[in-house]
Amino acid sequence: MSADPVGLYRTVRLIRRFEERAIDLVHAGTIVGGIHPYLGQEGIAAGVCAALRADDLVTGTHRGHGHVLAKGADPARMLAELCGRSTGLNRGRGGSMHAADLGVGVLGANAIVGAGGAILTGAVWARRRRGDDVVGASFFGDGAVNEGMLLEAFNLAALWRVPVLFVCENNGYATTMPVAGAVAGTITGRAEAFGMPATVVDGQDPETVRAATAAAVARMRAGGGPELVEARTYRFDAHHTFEHVVRLDYRPPDEVAAGRARDPVEIQGARLSTADRAAVDAEVEATLAAAVEFALASPDPDPAGALDHLYASGLVARTGGG
């Protein structure tokens, strides 16, 4: 997506308003199962994807709406997916945590923490083997850096020089577990152990994220191996929309206030003229109004097809009935 100040603002604003509309739909009961809001972290997806080409690949996380939207998926079909409609990106089979749009290079949000890194490494390796000069970006949280498979993927990517940007969104918590209680050593140190360049950036500033990513992408595309970016950020809202129901208490209020004070939408918005900003805001509202209308008007999938797409080879599963 576009890398100019207006384009970056459009992306963070789109993700922010998409999330807010989606939370409304969770509360209305239209989106079932809830979502993991990306509020506050929008600058990372926007900045990273602005440095990628349309044919580059990404893998996202359980908190994945921002990644999918920033890579260029249609917000209307994305919202329809969250609502479980047949017109959704995944025809209502994936929902929030599995939203995928292979057409724009999104190999899927993934609900298993740390799972995307190895998949993306294989996919980018395969594409480059065919001669495409694509690169990839794999998003994951600070909690994921303790998952063995992700560290195995660092090793494979570094060893085989697969151009994958590992993007750690360090929002300070894995659900309720603070980084300090979970991560021995440092996040960048894990990359350095595999001979991977690693930098820490301010994840609240979309321009900073984009600049750091663009530099890494240029090195990677020119034949460099993988790199890691640790983007420091803050999750404005709950881990999950369900969290309010169980009323978890793990973040000091003054910490939350300080985190919210550094808002990527405001930071980027301040770089635009008032008129430009108003124009983008209006455009985003119109896009989302249309998206909500599209999603709500879309039919539910036919239950008779509940196991369609289970097998690409055409194998048909037996019914579970008598």
Place this chain on the structure above:
Amino acid sequence: MPRLSYRRALTRALADELTRDDAVFLLGEDIRVAASNVTSGLLKRFGPDRVIDTPLSEQAFTSFATGAALAGLRPVIEFQIPSLLFLVFEQIVNHAHKFPLMTGGQCAVPVTYLVPGSGSRTGWAGQHSDHPYSLFAHVGVTTVVPATVADAYGLLVSAIRCDDPVVVFAPAGALDLRADVSDLDPVPLGRGVVRRPGADVTVVAVGHLVHDALAVADELADQVSVEVFDPRTLYPLDRDGLVGSVSRTGRLVVVDDSNRSCGIAAEIIACVVERVRLAAPPRRVTRPDGAVLPFAPALDRAVQPGREQLRAAIQLTMKDG
């Protein structure tokens, strides 16, 4: 006629598919020097871009293969020991198998997981002797267990050509088989075969146990007419072939080298009795519930289903009605 070993049939299937389709490539631990003796000669023929040694990173390279498949390739992973499937169960089941449905049909994940030497290899004890095919059948991952040399070739070829993930269990007990084979052809997935026709009882045998079942059927030939059915694919199971056989004989014994509870033998019996009225209660010969293979050869053998047990099960079934 040329004699071919089961192991070399696997090698030949890999070589033929590497030749036929540029998208096929192999990865695994020590496969360039063919430590398992299945990928012998392939590095020399196809080069290091098609035959790739991996570090010991089973979880990452299994998902790496998923990614490569999403990008249009057809990876074949060779696992050195069957227990490694426990390490990568998550990667196969939660990702490779679920991706096509979860994405609403946006992709296919044609990966083959080849396990040459599954089940007991004498003296390899608890962590090297599992035969976890029932787990994959339960999940719905296409699961094949070739019993013969020709099937080792034909089922592996079909697995590689299949657009879904397929686990191929090559039982240790079958690897040293040799056979005269002139024509090797792909064997369709999901189709079982009657290995020996009979009139009184159907013995369904999985993998290397097909040969034990044939031997027992011969031993009992003057008392009972035993039909031996080899399902070849455990998921999808050839239910029609199975039901057809048992409908003719009216009796069923299953012999399966996996644990009893929730094992494939239970599924085979259930799907037969759903459709066929049997003359006698069905029986199964399996490893014990929750078994772990002990080391000492006598203990190992005590846990594996054997010919004695099968013979007894057939005779009891005949006595029952």
